[in-house]
Amino acid sequence: xTSIPLRSPASVDDAxxxxxxxxxxxxxxxxxxxxxxxxxxxxxxxxxxxGVGKTEIAKVLSESLGRRLIRLQCYEGLDTAAAVxxxxxxxxxxxxxxxxxxxxxxxxxxxxxxxxxxxxxRPLLQALSPQPExxxxxxxxxxxxxxxxxxxxxxxxxxxxxxxIPELGTIKxxxxxxxxxxxxxxxxxxxxxxxxxxxxxxxxxxxxxELDILKLKAPGAAEELTKQVVGFVQKLRKEELFKLPGVxxxxxxxxxxxxxDRITLDPATVNDTLGALLKYQDDINKIRGNEASRLxxxxxxxxxxxx
Amino acid sequence: xxxxxxxxxxxxxxxxxxALTANLMHFARALRAAGLPIGPGRVIDAVHAVRAxxxxxxxxxxxxxxxxxxxxxxQHDLFDEAFRLFWRDPQLLERMMAALLPQLQLPPDEAxxxxxxxxxxxxxxxxxxRRAEPEKIEETVDATLTWSxxxxxxxxxxxxxxxxxxxxAKLMMAKLRLPFAPVPTRRYRPDPAxxxxxxxxxxxxxxxTGGDLITLKFRTRRxxxxxxxxxxxxxxxxERYSRMFLHFLHALTNDRSRxxxxxxxxxxxxxxxxxxxxxIDQSLARVAGAVEDWSGGTRIGHSLCEFNLRxxxxxxxxxxxxxxxxxxxxxxxxxxxxxxxxxLHKSCHRLVWLNPLLRYEGFEPKSQGMRAILPHVDEFRAAxxxxxxxxxxTTLGEPATTPARSAFLWQGKAA
Numbered sequence: 001x002t003s004i005p006l007r008s009p010a011s012v013d014d015a016x017x018x019x020x021x022x023x024x025x026x027x028x029x030x031x032x033x034x035x036x037x038x039x040x041x042x043x044x045x046x047x048x049x050x051g052v053g054k055t056e057i058a059k060v061l062s063e064s065l066g067r068r069l070i071r072l073q074c075y076e077g078l079d080t081a082a083a084v085x086x087x088x089x090x091x092x093x094x095x096x097x098x099x100x101x102x103x104x105x106x107x108x109x110x111x112x113x114x115x116x117x118x119x120x121x122r123p124l125l126q127a128l129s130p131q132p133e134x135x136x137x138x139x140x141x142x143x144x145x146x147x148x149x150x151x152x153x154x155x156x157x158x159x160x161x162x163x164x165i166p167e168l169g170t171i172k173x174x175x176x177x178x179x180x181x182x183x184x185x186x187x188x189x190x191x192x193x194x195x196x197x198x199x200x201x202x203x204x205x206x207x208x209x210e211l212d213i214l215k216l217k218a219p220g221a222a223e224e225l226t227k228q229v230v231g232f233v234q235k236l237r238k239e240e241l242f243k244l245p246g247v248x249x250x251x252x253x254x255x256x257x258x259x260x261d262r263i264t265l266d267p268a269t270v271n272d273t274l275g276a277l278l279k280y281q282d283d284i285n286k287i288r289g290n291e292a293s294r295l296x297x298x299x300x301x302x303x304x305x306x307x
Numbered sequence: 308x309x310x311x312x313x314x315x316x317x318x319x320x321x322x323x324x325x326a327l328t329a330n331l332m333h334f335a336r337a338l339r340a341a342g343l344p345i346g347p348g349r350v351i352d353a354v355h356a357v358r359a360x361x362x363x364x365x366x367x368x369x370x371x372x373x374x375x376x377x378x379x380x381x382q383h384d385l386f387d388e389a390f391r392l393f394w395r396d397p398q399l400l401e402r403m404m405a406a407l408l409p410q411l412q413l414p415p416d417e418a419x420x421x422x423x424x425x426x427x428x429x430x431x432x433x434x435x436x437r438r439a440e441p442e443k444i445e446e447t448v449d450a451t452l453t454w455s456x457x458x459x460x461x462x463x464x465x466x467x468x469x470x471x472x473x474x475x476a477k478l479m480m481a482k483l484r485l486p487f488a489p490v491p492t493r494r495y496r497p498d499p500a501x502x503x504x505x506x507x508x509x510x511x512x513x514x515x516t517g518g519d520l521i522t523l524k525f526r527t528r529r530x531x532x533x534x535x536x537x538x539x540x541x542x543x544x545x546e547r548y549s550r551m552f553l554h555f556l557h558a559l560t561n562d563r564s565r566x567x568x569x570x571x572x573x574x575x576x577x578x579x580x581x582x583x584x585x586x587i588d589q590s591l592a593r594v595a596g597a598v599e600d601w602s603g604g605t606r607i608g609h610s611l612c613e614f615n616l617r618x619x620x621x622x623x624x625x626x627x628x629x630x631x632x633x634x635x636x637x638x639x640x641x642x643x644x645x646x647x648x649x650x651l652h653k654s655c656h657r658l659v660w661l662n663p664l665l666r667y668e669g670f671e672p673k674s675q676g677m678r679a680i681l682p683h684v685d686e687f688r689a690a691x692x693x694x695x696x697x698x699x700x701t702t703l704g705e706p707a708t709t710p711a712r713s714a715f716l717w718q719g720k721a722a
Binding site for chain 2: 039047076087109145147149187191195242
């Protein structure tokens with residue numbers, strides 16, 4: 001059984017077991033996408049609201065496959081110097097001066113200055129270099145924050161898994177890394193990039209799955225409390241809010257409630273801890289008080305009703 | 308076990324899956340006909356993927372194809388429907404497609420129609436094309452103003468223009484360009500007068516001289532125009548203006564990248580994609596097809612709420628400038644408008660309100676809708692003739708150093 005997590009999964013069921021072993025409760029649909037991406041060596045493109053567990057998938061994959069996780073956090077203006085490679089200029093300058101002192105010829109100096117010694121490897125180049133544990137997991141996080149030029153650059157990297165450094169030549173990965181790209185959809189990613197990936201929309205989980213997640217991630221919570229929390233959050237997601245609570249918020253809230261030694265929900269507690277679930281003042285004002293009590297009453301009657 | 312995986316590398320090797328390949332191809336064609344952008348490469352991908360995953364059960368098969376063919380969240384429903392239909396009885400769909408095929412070639416012809424109509428019109432001479440506008444005004448205007456001169460056209464209210472003048476104004480409008488003050492990005496370009504040292508270029512230059520001299524090279528930040536988001540009111544009171552603005556917006560969209568256009572009356576419609584057609588008639592035809600609330604009432608607060616909830620995070624990133632085009636006359640009497648306007652203002656870089664009502668001397672923003680909007684805009688401008696649009700263009704070209712100056716002036720009047 002222990003051998004399973006270290007191999008690539010052979011079927012969708014395997015992929016499901018792999019994610020489960022990494023303490024990630026996944027849909028079968030997500031497991032299918034993960035399986036395809038691992039099997040056909042194509043990037044996995046995960047889109048969804050903040051806090052639904054997109055980044056977590058990459059972490060779980062790296063952990064349960066025993067590969068190194070290389071993370072590239074995107075931001076506007078991300079360029080090759082920060083994403084791919086950079087030369088160590090101060091050391092190069094010193095080297096030039098030293099070479100002068102040693103009285104070396106220009107040709108040897110040229111070769112030495114642009115050698116591996118002075119190359120600083122950034123995440124993308126690291127991901128293409130061989131690793132002792134096998135191809136690493138490359139997480140390109142929040143790609144929508146980067147600008148279009150960087151997205152265009154990624155096209156080459158993700159289709160051929162190679163980068164070109166003018167002074168050194170082309171560096172190609174011995175075997176392609178496992179690539180996970182996430183996006184919060186603050187802008188639309190170009191179709192050309194998505195076409196090279198397996199696309200999956202990570203949605204909010206349904207009640208049974210969220211219950212599973214909570215049992216795994218917040219095991220200290222009482223059974224009754226967990227059910228109420230899930231019921232409440234599921235109802236909250238049907239409200240018209242600026243930012244709906246994600247799974248991460250549900251887990252945070254449950255942990256907070258456990259710390260407060262609550263075994264069931266009551267209106268006062270909900271009002272006091274609403275900040276763990278909702279992150280906008282407008283949303284909090286809308287829910288706090290009457291609305292929260294109403295939702296809570298609904299949850300309680302539903303849970304009390306015999307199945 | 309690994310043997311089967313290896314054979315998945317070449318689809319031609321195994322003749323046994325011929326029927327599946329053909330079916331996948333037909334399915335892809337069905338999806339393409341339904342509007343998903345699917346090329347032949349995607350079909351090959353699908354064959355590979357299905358081989359890798361195997362066909363064990365319907366759910367896995369569904370999600371395998373889903374991972375290949377679906378690229379955006381809004382395509383999910385289309386895919387779902389097509390999958391359900393197709394894989395229940397492929398022959399049925401094939402027959403349907405065969406029957407539909409001749410019609411599928413129709414849309415391009417259809418789309419060309421407005422153009423031919425325009426050519427026909429050009430040959431035949433001008434005929435009134437707007438049925439909705441009251442005939443009376445047209446007649447009086449045509450009688451009193453038989454001349455049309457560029458200068459007069461510039462200062463003439465859109466509402467009082469005759470058809471000929473409207474056409475001329477549209478042409479002039481298409482030539483207007485919005486020079487937004489560019490904002491600095493975090494990227495650099497080489498610049499001898501730059502403030503930062505470009506070490507990479509320096510080192511290369513140094514090596515070129517053999518390392519004897521280290522000549523410093525400099526770089527400076529690149530600048531870029533911010534994205535532009537247009538929210539245009541198309542309610543009854545704005546009708547004449549909004550139709551003119553569509554021409555303006557079309558010119559704008561085709562002039563530069565990152566322009567997003569939304570129209571609202573009682574509800575919000577995103578027409579960004581339609582505005583990208585090169586041909587203005589094609590654009591307008593598509594827009595007319597997509598918008599259901601032309602010349603109806605206005606629910607500004609409701610529409611803005613929809614924008615804030617569904618679109619603001621997707622289009623207002625990267626320092627977007629918002630052009631809010633409306634007369635501020637609200638059917639809901641400004642209910643919830645102030646709150647939504649405040650949110651909009653806080654999530655964009657600069658908010659400019661264009662109001663055609665501002666043309667009247669002694670205009671005072673007294674209506675509840677206007678008073679709700681006014682405190683939250685950076686700039687408040689007239690937009691009733693070409694001159695005012697040109698005026699707008701010059702101010703937008705200046706960096707927003709003193710925001711809200713013009714808005715402050717008007718707030719005094721509203722109080």
